[in-house]
Amino acid sequence: MPLKESESxxxxxxxxxxxxxxxxxxxxxxxxxxxxxxKISLLFKKLFGLTPNIFHDKGRNSYYCHIKNSVTxxxxxxxxxxxxxxxxxxxxxxxxxxxxxxxxxxxxVGGLYDAEGWLTTRQAHIGxxxxxxxxxxxxxxxxxxCGIKHSISFRDRRENMEYELHIYGKxxxxxxxxxxxxxxxxxxxxxxxxx
Numbered sequence: 499m500p501l502k503e504s505e506s507x508x509x510x511x512x513x514x515x516x517x518x519x520x521x522x523x524x525x526x527x528x529x530x531x532x533x534x535x536x537k538i539s540l541l542f543k544k545l546f547g548l549t550p551n552i553f554h555d556k557g558r559n560s561y562y563c564h565i566k567n568s569v570t571x572x573x574x575x576x577x578x579x580x581x582x583x584x585x586x587x588x589x590x591x592x593x594x595x596x597x598x599x600x601x602x603x604x605x606x607v608g609g610l611y612d613a614e615g616w617l618t619t620r621q622a623h624i625g626x627x628x629x630x631x632x633x634x635x636x637x638x639x640x641x642x643x644c645g646i647k648h649s650i651s652f653r654d655r656r657e658n659m660e661y662e663l664h665i666y667g668k669x670x671x672x673x674x675x676x677x678x679x680x681x682x683x684x685x686x687x688x689x690x691x692x693x
Contacts, residue, residue: 503594503598503602504545504602505601505602505605505679506541506544506545506605507545507578508598508602508603508605508606508609509541509605509606509608509609509612509679509681510538510541510542510545510609511578511580511592511606511609512605512606512607512608512609512610512611512612512613513527513538513609513610513612513613514527514574514578514580514585514613515580515585515586515589515609515610515613515614515628515633516586516609516610516612516613516614516615516628517529517613517614518580518585518586518613519583519584519585520571520574520575520580520581520582520583520585521582521583522566522571523566523567523568523571524564524565524566524571525550525564525565525566525567525570525571525574526562526563526564527562527563527564527613528560528561528562528563529560529561529563529613530559530560530561531561531682531683531684532552532554532561533683534612534681534682534683534684535552535561535563536552537681537683538550538563539552539563542563542565546565546567546570548565548567548570550563550564550565551563551564551565578592579592579593579594586628586629587629587657587658589628589629589630589633590630590632590633591630591632591633591636595636596636600640600643603636603640604640604644604677604678604679605679607637607640607641607678608678608679608680608681609680610626610628610633610637611624611626611678611680611682611685612680612681612682612685614626614627614628615680615685617671617685617688617689619688619691619692621666622666622667622668622671622692623664623665623666624664624665624670624671624674625662625663625664625665626662626663627653627660627661627662628660628661628662629658629659629660629661630661631652631659631661633661634650634661634662634663635650637663638650638663641663641665641674644673644674644677644678645673645677646665646670646673646674646677646678647665647666647667647670648663648664648665648666648670649663649664649666650662650663650664651663651664668692671689671692672692675689
């Protein structure tokens with residue numbers, strides 16, 4: 499198990515907060531881009547020495563990257579403070595996240611954007627939607643430190659309130675790309691159309 503925080507570990511945390519699921523002793527991430535799933539698999543191999551299984555659900559057009567390992571599962575729940583079961587509805591901001599260096603905090607934001615963020619080229623708009631207000635406000639604080647203008651809002655559209663964050667304009671998107679490292683191939687290709 500990793501003995502200290504690293505960029506890769508914080509990226510995995512962000513991805514888990516966006517697309518993760520913890521059940522039994524299984525860690526699962528769902529994603530519809532096979533190239534990104536392969537990147538996630540390499541991250542797990544680098545951090546934990548484990549190669550996740552990858553399954554394709556043709557009916558849902560999704561890929562599932564999963565590991566069944568009780569030690570890694572306990573590390574995720576006890577050390578990284580990732581909630582058990584469906585992660586997204588039970589999300590809380592981990593106690594250690596605010597204490598980390600900005601570089602590591604930005605990796606978390608990048609991982610969360612990889613998993614949960616979106617980009618529309620018609621409006622030059624990046625958005626995040628998350629069910630935890632404290633995490634949305636934490637992301638906002640990181641973007642402020644990076645000089646990225648944005649707005650926050652909320653929507654009551656599902657069982658839980660959705661807290662949103664929006665970044666508009668090509669100059670702000672460029673700042674986001676320069677300041678926040680993200681690795682989702684489709685999102686990298688999409689944002690590159692602006693420049």
